[in-house]
Amino acid sequence: MVMDEPLDFEKEEDPLLPAPRPTKRKKIIGLDDLLLDYFETGKDKLKVKPTKSNRRPREYGSDDENTDVRENEITFCKLFEDCEEKAKELDARDDVPPWGQQIFGCQKAPLNLNDMGVEACQFLQSFCVSEHLGFDLEIQQGEGFLESMLMDGWLLKLVLICGSVEDSIASWTLTKLLYSSNKKLQVSATDFWDSILSLDEDDKLLANLGYFPSYSVLKCAILSYGYLFETSGSKALTSESATADGSDVGPPHNIIAWLRVVSACCKIRKVCSIFSPSEAEELLVIVISLLLDRGLEGLLLILGDCLNSLVLYFNTSEWESSCVMVAESISKRVNMDLNCLRIVDCITAITGTNARGKFLRSQLALQLLKINFGLKVKPENAEKVGSVEKMLKLVTSINVKEKECDFFRLYVSLVLMDNLLFSSDAFRDNAMIVDTWRNYLRTCSTQIEFRNWRLYAPKVRNKASYLLQGAVFRKSGDDGSLAPR
Template sequence: MAEEFDNLLNPEFDEQPLFTTKKRKKLIGLDDLFNDHKKKQDKTKKGKSKAVKTRNVCESDDDDDDANETASKLTEALQNFKKTISEVDEDIGALNDIGREGISSNWGLQVFGTQRSPSPLAVPHLEGCSLLQNSMNNVLDALLDDSSQMGETFLEGLLLNGWLSKLVITRGHLEESIGKWTVNLLLYSSEESLMASACDFWCAIFCNEADAPVVKVEWLPGFVELNRALDSFGFQMHLPKKISSPADPTLDSSNHRGPPTNIRTWIKLANACFQVRRRYLALSKQEAEELIGMLICLFLERKLLGLTGALHDCLLSAIYFFEEKEWSSSCEKVAKSIADRIPRDLNCLRAVDSILGVDTRSKQLRSVVASQFLASFYTELQVTDAKDLLKFLLSNNLKDKNCNFSKIYLCLVLTENWLLFRTETGPLVNELWRSFIHKCSIQISNTNYRPFAQEIRNRASYLLHSTVRG
């Protein structure tokens, strides 16, 4: 015990006392623990990085396998699709034909060709008209100075501000020279202000109030003037000849190709001529029939789409130009004229649709025009009876690869219009019609990609649903 006590008191042990040594070991241990912790973190990060790289490599290999498998499935599906198309159309090239068919089947005709030099009316000397001589003689003498050009300038001023029509209506007399001069401006002037003012002048003369005195007109514009103007505009559907090719806007972009701006005022003048039969005989019955055929042709010119409303108004006035006892025979003649002018493609459907069918006469004309087009399709059948036509259409095998779907589609739409706007249809006709549209809706599959196949199927399904619901 004494020896152990001496050792404790020995100065050599002062450098490493028991309690001090334990305290220092504790401090050093914390540093080591911190360093070890950092090393473990670094090792863990490196391990995770290697694991991610390994997993990415594995997943990349899996993705490549999946991509190859997906590509193989897509290739197989595409081959099956091509095989299906080939079985339906028996020619894989039919898909290309579908595209060409869609382009060539658009409605639209080049109704106007190259514009010709206008042949305006010969106008008597304006300075000799009584309107200039009797109105404000002193002022006019100073203005005119025996010059016809000054007289025309003065009249243009009256025309532009609307005073010319008021003077004529007040006097109750329209002279031939002023009438022809204003019609020339209306049909051939290149100045839109003069052209529009001349149109307003004639509308004011023709459409004067019913209780106002009738203006005595020495000369009236009529079919001759309207027809001559269309000739100068380049209109090329006068004669009953079919034009088989649709309009191609890339054929000629020349400014000399019609229609000109004057076609707008031409339509308005024709409309006024149709409306004034009870006051002025501007058109005969035969001339009115001819003009209706020309109006329907104008609906086929895509450049006139902006004037569709004006054309509809003019056509309605033309339909009611005829007296009740004249209408039935004139309706047949007009329908035949239209069928003779227009080719048997989608243009004939456009022609039928241009007759709105909002009133009794329009419905009748629409039905008869559709009937005339159907008759032109089957001239050998002499189509006059709806039952015979429907029986013939039902005899077509829509599953036959040689079936002409484009013709079936045209006949489907035309027959729809023929029957829809007829005054009376019997139960047998209605039953045959339902049978036909039912056949069209079920005998054409939704995988049939031949031209017009889906158009027939969809339209027939819609008509069948409407018929059953009605």
């Protein structure tokens, strides 16, 4: 052993000392170096071992296989034919057309509008004899002068200053309102009548009037527009059956002015009763019928204002009997399809929680249900609970599991029956009727299978579920009263 050499234990590393860290590679590995290492190691070569199949090679053209193929084809053809037959059963009845009826036919030219006699009115005569005008006004130019003053608003200002309107001026402006094709003149005449038919703080007219828009004048105007009044045993045509003969068919241009003047006449009932109850009933039938014209779909606000004004026009003693007459007239005009639901929904949206609107809705639903089931109930028995119970019994007797069940008719009946029951306090407070209705709704929502894709079957199931949720909040409370809808 050499004395200068280290001892053996001195060569050993101290276990208590930490191991030296590996030196970091100073060279940055680039993408080329990685690719080079990848290809040098042979990782790019796929080593796929061939697998031996234990299956026997398939022999084509064997008799057994051909027999199986033919049997499968026959089975598939039978399934396809069965599905086709079921599809034909589903489509045995055409789909329900959308709502909409032809309310207006061919428009007619108004009669005797040229000779209005407005040139002889005292208003123009005062301008002709005045020496302070600075120009001569000829009588032949009198109507054009009045039109300019009407469109500029001066005619209304002078009338309000004078406090009265001549009959010839009132008749002339109403004619321009109802028949003029000049849009600006038509709107100016409408604003003129809206103003002179307004009431002040003392519930008096702003100007004295001797001439008012009568029912005969308004009816003559709506007839010239082509409005299709009901004939015995017939109903208004559907929109699809309308024959378009140019621009003479369809909603008239002056219908907005007509609605506004009718609404203005109804709002002064406390001062002057322009219409009799029977005339107001016919006007209300006309306005409700206009809800079925698709060309007037954008005028719901104007239609709603006119409808509310007509509903409030009747006295309390008149409204009950008049409402039944209006409901009967409407039920004879409307088709028993989505059109009847359109009317009920629109009246609901327009009148809201108004007591008269709810009564009109319930009576209209009752009359439509009568027609749907071919019943004849006298008007004096319309409000009795017995007739409602009879309707409820007829609706709930429809079995949704029957093969011949008409789901569209059931859908219409569900909507009408719900409006009939819960639009009147006399029926919604009857716990027995409400419970019977709720049980039937539960039956419709649970016993119609999801696989049933017959016409309107899914809609009946969904509608019944929706109505059932609303009926839950109407159940009797501790005090025996029903919660408000």
